[in-house]
Amino acid sequence: MEKEILKVIEQKEREVASLCSELIKRKSENPPGDVSEAAFFVRDLLKEWGLDVKTVEPERGRVNVVAILKGHGEKKLLFNGHLDVVPAGDPKNWKYDPYEGRISGGIVYGRGACDMKGAIASMLTTLSVILEKDVKLGGDLIFHFVCDEETGGQFGTGYLAREGYVSADGCIIGEGSGNSVLGYTLVVAERGVIWAKIKAKGRAAHGSVPMLGDNAILKLMRVIDVIRTLPDMELRIDPEIERLAESSMEYLGPFMRAYKIDPEDFKRNMLRMSVNVGVVRGGTKVNVVPEYAEAEIDVRVPPSVSLEEAINLLRDRIEGTGVPGVELELMATSEPSYQDVSHPFVNFVRRCVEEVTGRSVPLIMMPWSTDARYIRNLGIPTVMLGPLNESPHMANEYVPIRDLVMCAKMYALIALRFLGHEA
Numbered sequence: 140m141e142k143e144i145l146k147v148i149e150q151k152e153r154e155v156a157s158l159c160s161e162l163i164k165r166k167s168e169n170p171p172g173d174v175s176e177a178a179f180f181v182r183d184l185l186k187e188w189g190l191d192v193k194t195v196e197p198e199r200g201r202v203n204v205v206a207i208l209k210g211h212g213e214k215k216l217l218f219n220g221h222l223d224v225v226p227a228g229d230p231k232n233w234k235y236d237p238y239e240g241r242i243s244g245g246i247v248y249g250r251g252a253c254d255m256k257g258a259i260a261s262m263l264t265t266l267s268v269i270l271e272k273d274v275k276l277g278g279d280l281i282f283h284f285v286c287d288e289e290t291g292g293q294f295g296t297g298y299l300a301r302e303g304y305v306s307a308d309g310c311i312i313g314e315g316s317g318n319s320v321l322g323y324t325l326v327v328a329e330r331g332v333i334w335a336k337i338k339a340k341g342r343a344a345h346g347s348v349p350m351l352g353d354n355a356i357l358k359l360m361r362v363i364d365v366i367r368t369l370p371d372m373e374l375r376i377d378p379e380i381e382r383l384a385e386s387s388m389e390y391l392g393p394f395m396r397a398y399k400i401d402p403e404d405f406k407r408n409m410l411r412m413s414v415n416v417g418v419v420r421g422g423t424k425v426n427v428v429p430e431y432a433e434a435e436i437d438v439r440v441p442p443s444v445s446l447e448e449a450i451n452l453l454r455d456r457i458e459g460t461g462v463p464g465v466e467l468e469l470m471a472t473s474e475p476s477y478q479d480v481s482h483p484f485v486n487f488v489r490r491c492v493e494e495v496t497g498r499s500v501p502l503i504m505m506p507w508s509t510d511a512r513y514i515r516n517l518g519i520p521t522v523m524l525g526p527l528n529e530s531p532h533m534a535n536e537y538v539p540i541r542d543l544v545m546c547a548k549m550y551a552l553i554a555l556r557f558l559g560h561e562a
């Protein structure tokens with residue numbers, strides 16, 4: 140039965156590509172974060188297919204679709220995918236309109252193709268074949284298609300987790316983890332995030348006599364100059380995380396070199412706190428000493444360092460500058476997250492992926508963060524498995540159809556084997 144299902148999925152190229160394209164057409168940029176068009180499309184489809192479906196909308200337009208295909212046993216497997224996409228930016232930078240959903244030469248183009256409407260299309264295709272073949276699963280197959288991932292997830296997966304919608308024995312998130320060229324990985328670790336504002340207060344004065352004032356911009360500059368050296372600091376990293384970073388580079392190394400990035404730099408960046416100064420504001424007029432200036436910074440925190448430790452480090456650095464009138468205000472944070480790789484679920488998924496792809500599947504970490512932490516925090520083993528290339532968040536985002544088919548096959552084998560089934 141497993142073999143037959145995978146064979147049928149191989150013939151679903153057109154179906155999976157068209158699902159991906161239809162999802163792309165339903166624009167769901169975040170910000171602003173309204174995903175209702177895409178969410179209602181999925182909801183209606185799942186209803187038509189006879190699933191038990193509901194929508195959870197903590198704020199207008201921020202819609203989550205929760206669907207269950209009931210099985211006859213106790214086991215539960217959760218597939219999670221986010222419906223929101225980052226803004227497309229200037230359409231002039233795109234070869235095709237970002238929301239046309241163009242399918243051409245075996246590739247689907249458009250915002251969200253790879254991150255991650257493609258994976259959602261694969262999940263839906265897996266489901267449609269299970270239904271078409273009338274497979275009776277030995278447990279519940281659950282789908283959460285969520286909003287808000289790109290802005291932190293508190294209205295999406297975070298909300299579902301908090302409000303008791305998330306219960307499963309294992310979870311697959313369709314975030315990018317590989318492709319047919321490089322092979323597939325399982326992503327099991329990701330960094331935490333601190334978004335913060337550094338606020339500097341000074342005193343205004345006439346621009347011709349700056350010594351009568353206290354220049355807030357210059358104060359801010361002194362602090363930024365110290366903060367940006369945070370990545371130089373070596374942190375105490377769990378050996379397991381070191382090993383993951385190492386195996387990540389075995390996989391990502393060739394990719395990095397192709398883009399002229401030193402793999403060692405990339406690895407170092409993953410195991411330390413990285414800092415991006417993203418926004419700077421300050422001053423009112425050229426001939427006035429600025430009384431206020433602020434900067435927004437994006438600091439990433441590797442697993443093995445807690446968020447609290449990282450925030451303390453940041454505060455210490457700022458205090459250490461001795462610049463008076465400067466304070467740190469947290470805007471948003473998330474803990475680093477790590478899936479214990481000795482959990483049987485990790486190895487189970489890994490073996491399924493190896494069987495489908497015929498290649499070895501390394502466990503790796505990524506420098507960014509996803510919704511996984513919300514689900515792991517409930518004690519549910521969670522890994523990331525989905526199509527990945529260099530295009531997410533860039534112009535001309537794309538996904539090859541063969542990757543969509545490959546992911547659908549992997550999802551199918553995982554579902555059939557994890558839950559058990561009869562024809």
Ligand SMILES: [Zn+2]
Binds near residue numbers: 221254255288314
């Ligand atoms: Zn994503």
